[in-house]
Amino acid sequence: MSSLRQLGELRIIRIMEQSFGNSRRAVVGFGDDISAMRLTRHNLAVLKTDMLVGSTDIPPGMTLRQAARKAVVANVSDLAAKGAKPYAGLVALGLPAVLREHDVREIARGLSESARYYGFSLVGGDTNESKDLVISIALFGLIDERKMVLRSGAKVGDIVAVTDSFGSAPAGLRALLDGKIRPQRLPQALARAVYHPRAELKLGLRLASTGAITASIDSSDGLAWSLHELSKMSGVGIRIGSVPISSAASEFADRYGYEASDLALYGGEEYHLIVTVNPPLLRKAQHAARGRLRAIGVVTKKSEGIRLAGRNGDIKIKMKGWEHFRR
Amino acid sequence: MSSLRQLGELRIIRIMEQSFGNSRRAVVGFGDDISAMRLTRHNLAVLKTDMLVGSTDIPPGMTLRQAARKAVVANVSDLAAKGAKPYAGLVALGLPAVLREHDVREIARGLSESARYYGFSLVGGDTNESKDLVISIALFGLIDERKMVLRSGAKVGDIVAVTDSFGSAPAGLRALLDGKIRPQRLPQALARAVYHPRAELKLGLRLASTGAITASIDSSDGLAWSLHELSKMSGVGIRIGSVPISSAASEFADRYGYEASDLALYGGEEYHLIVTVNPPLLRKAQHAARGRLRAIGVVTKKSEGIRLAGRNGDIKIKMKGWEHFRR
Numbered sequence: 095m096s097s098l099r100q101l102g103e104l105r106i107i108r109i110m111e112q113s114f115g116n117s118r119r120a121v122v123g124f125g126d127d128i129s130a131m132r133l134t135r136h137n138l139a140v141l142k143t144d145m146l147v148g149s150t151d152i153p154p155g156m157t158l159r160q161a162a163r164k165a166v167v168a169n170v171s172d173l174a175a176k177g178a179k180p181y182a183g184l185v186a187l188g189l190p191a192v193l194r195e196h197d198v199r200e201i202a203r204g205l206s207e208s209a210r211y212y213g214f215s216l217v218g219g220d221t222n223e224s225k226d227l228v229i230s231i232a233l234f235g236l237i238d239e240r241k242m243v244l245r246s247g248a249k250v251g252d253i254v255a256v257t258d259s260f261g262s263a264p265a266g267l268r269a270l271l272d273g274k275i276r277p278q279r280l281p282q283a284l285a286r287a288v289y290h291p292r293a294e295l296k297l298g299l300r301l302a303s304t305g306a307i308t309a310s311i312d313s314s315d316g317l318a319w320s321l322h323e324l325s326k327m328s329g330v331g332i333r334i335g336s337v338p339i340s341s342a343a344s345e346f347a348d349r350y351g352y353e354a355s356d357l358a359l360y361g362g363e364e365y366h367l368i369v370t371v372n373p374p375l376l377r378k379a380q381h382a383a384r385g386r387l388r389a390i391g392v393v394t395k396k397s398e399g400i401r402l403a404g405r406n407g408d409i410k411i412k413m414k415g416w417e418h419f420r421r
Numbered sequence: 422m423s424s425l426r427q428l429g430e431l432r433i434i435r436i437m438e439q440s441f442g443n444s445r446r447a448v449v450g451f452g453d454d455i456s457a458m459r460l461t462r463h464n465l466a467v468l469k470t471d472m473l474v475g476s477t478d479i480p481p482g483m484t485l486r487q488a489a490r491k492a493v494v495a496n497v498s499d500l501a502a503k504g505a506k507p508y509a510g511l512v513a514l515g516l517p518a519v520l521r522e523h524d525v526r527e528i529a530r531g532l533s534e535s536a537r538y539y540g541f542s543l544v545g546g547d548t549n550e551s552k553d554l555v556i557s558i559a560l561f562g563l564i565d566e567r568k569m570v571l572r573s574g575a576k577v578g579d580i581v582a583v584t585d586s587f588g589s590a591p592a593g594l595r596a597l598l599d600g601k602i603r604p605q606r607l608p609q610a611l612a613r614a615v616y617h618p619r620a621e622l623k624l625g626l627r628l629a630s631t632g633a634i635t636a637s638i639d640s641s642d643g644l645a646w647s648l649h650e651l652s653k654m655s656g657v658g659i660r661i662g663s664v665p666i667s668s669a670a671s672e673f674a675d676r677y678g679y680e681a682s683d684l685a686l687y688g689g690e691e692y693h694l695i696v697t698v699n700p701p702l703l704r705k706a707q708h709a710a711r712g713r714l715r716a717i718g719v720v721t722k723k724s725e726g727i728r729l730a731g732r733n734g735d736i737k738i739k740m741k742g743w744e745h746f747r748r
Contacts, residue, residue: 098520098550106516106525106548113529117542119509129545131509131561133460141544143559145513147551182446182458186472186557188515189433193425198433202440215444217468218456221433223425224474225553230513232470232559234458 127172140235148227155277162204171293177302180214188224248309248328248370261343262287264361283342306375316362319415331398334391454499467562475554482604489531498620504629507541515551575636575655588670589614591688610669633702643689646742658725661718
């Protein structure tokens with residue numbers, strides 16, 4: 095019998111999905127960023143849960159207030175990718191007994207200010223003692239089914255585009271975890287990416303409303319992983335012209351001997367959007383994104399896999415990312 | 422600065438509530454068993470989250486499958502008290518790395534069989550590594566606002582009634598935690614109460630549909646605590662004629678030198694319903710409950726407090742229950 099560390103998160107998720115089955119009630123079930131149920135003819139209730147765990151999700155130097163905000167961002171980002179608006183949230187807390195009143199206030203502040211920022215209300219919760227700090231958030235949102243963008247709609251010939259460059263958060267995390275740089279010395283761009291991630295909610299809603307986006311996913315598990323997910327759910331291949339690497343990640347990689355494209359491809363903990371666009375509507379999408387949409391590749395036939403164009407021919411992009419239990 | 426253990430759960434909840442504020446979106450917000458938002462003129466979306474933590478919520482001898490079921494029961498029970506039907510659920514897991522595939526399957530089985538039992542679908546989730554086992558469930562339900570029963574509707578003169586006798590689960594937990602009886606030696610009634618709690622969903626729905634119930638709460642924090650909550654939210658007092666003690670709790674208390682009424686009043690981890698009934702409709706409520714509704718007291722003026730009738734005059738029922746961080 096293998097332990098969870100050997101088993102890996104994917105296998106655990108598969109066990110859960112097999113046990114739960116896919117409900118007829120779910121218009122969108124397991125396998126996408128969110129779940130959705132029909133409320134009226136066109137309106138869906140969107141549900142999402144994402145849990146932040148202190149021992150694995152809080153990097154050195156992150157305050158509890160920042161951690162609470164990150165817990166909210168991780169949930170909102172998945173709704174953003176679908177074009178769904180968060181409406182109300184629940185928060186279940188597991189709090190180590192050593193925390194103090196000030197810590198609880200910091201967590202509460204982080205939660206409430208980010209809920210306000212993304213325009214939803216925290217309406218209920220639960221508080222427990224636990225060994226690990228746990229901030230488990232469940233979001234309830236609403237969406238018009240006709241505007242919802244799933245992972246599964248990409249078509250051969252569509253343009254693959256991203257809302258930002260990649261690698262800053264992974265570079266910052268590597269710097270901290272490998273002890274290259276102390277938290278207070280982290281270059282500003284890396285620190286911002288690690289400690290103050292933002293969910294692209296406005297951008298996601300604007301993009302979804304154009305009708306130009308055929309598939310969408312957030313990049314929290316890394317660019318490579320997300321491309322593989324889009325490919326799997328849409329039954330297509332993807333060919334990327336070049337990896338969109340942030341300048342901060344490039345500088346860090348050059349200076350400390352990392353591979354910048356690996357940081358950008360296989361990092362994770364970034365909350366950008368990766369979308370596929372119907373080519374005749376690209377300009378409309380770019381207009382809605384106000385210059386924040388960068389074409390990086392095209393959707394190909396499934397048999398062609400997930401590839402990156404290189405000088406000496408294409409390179410396969412591995413299905414690798416940030417996975418719990420396996421590090 | 423006080424640590425959480427000194428601070429107590431109530432104070433933590435107050436800090437959260439103050440930070441979050443009471444949203445205009447919430448028809449029912451903090452302070453009741455569930456939160457609710459308006460969907461249409463009469464229909465509300467009901468949201469609930471409750472987290473089970475291994476180190477504090479899993480008693481000796483409980484299997485992971487049973488723990489998973491208990492996590493579901495704790496959530497469903499709160500919907501049952503309001504007359505709300507669960508529709509879909511999310512489950513966020515924190516799993517210690519030492520668990521094995523078989524453990525994960527047992528958790529998945531417990532979750533899926535109890536979801537099926539209570540008639541809802543598990544539609545999404547999240548999996549993480551954590552030091553403590555954490556099963557955080559969020560339920561989404563639907564309710565006709567006109568049938569919803571809050572904690573706040575009790576009126577002076579109403580009858581206080583319960584759906585079961587109390588003390589079996591607390592007696593079983595005391596037996597295990599104080600080392601009086603080993604898990605496999607636990608008398609059947611205590612073992613059932615500890616390892617196989619049930620939420621009174623059908624009963625709660627039937628009672629709510631009568632229109633006879635003026636206020637309702639589940640008893641997961643103990644009979645005394647729940648009476649105090651009903652009193653606070655309704656602005657009334659309560660006078661109980663006698664404590665409804667289960668025979669299994671009485672036998673255990675007699676044999677091992679515990680106070681049976683303390684177990685029944687101040688125990689918790691039981692999922693019965695405590696309701697107040699409009700007197701002229703008592704028979705209707707009892708009919709709907711099919712003999713499972715027992716009158717134990719009356720609603721009085723607020724100034725009279727929460728009391729228990731005694732041979733030598735009334736006794737105050739303390740606001741005491743099972744509280745995290747303070748034991």
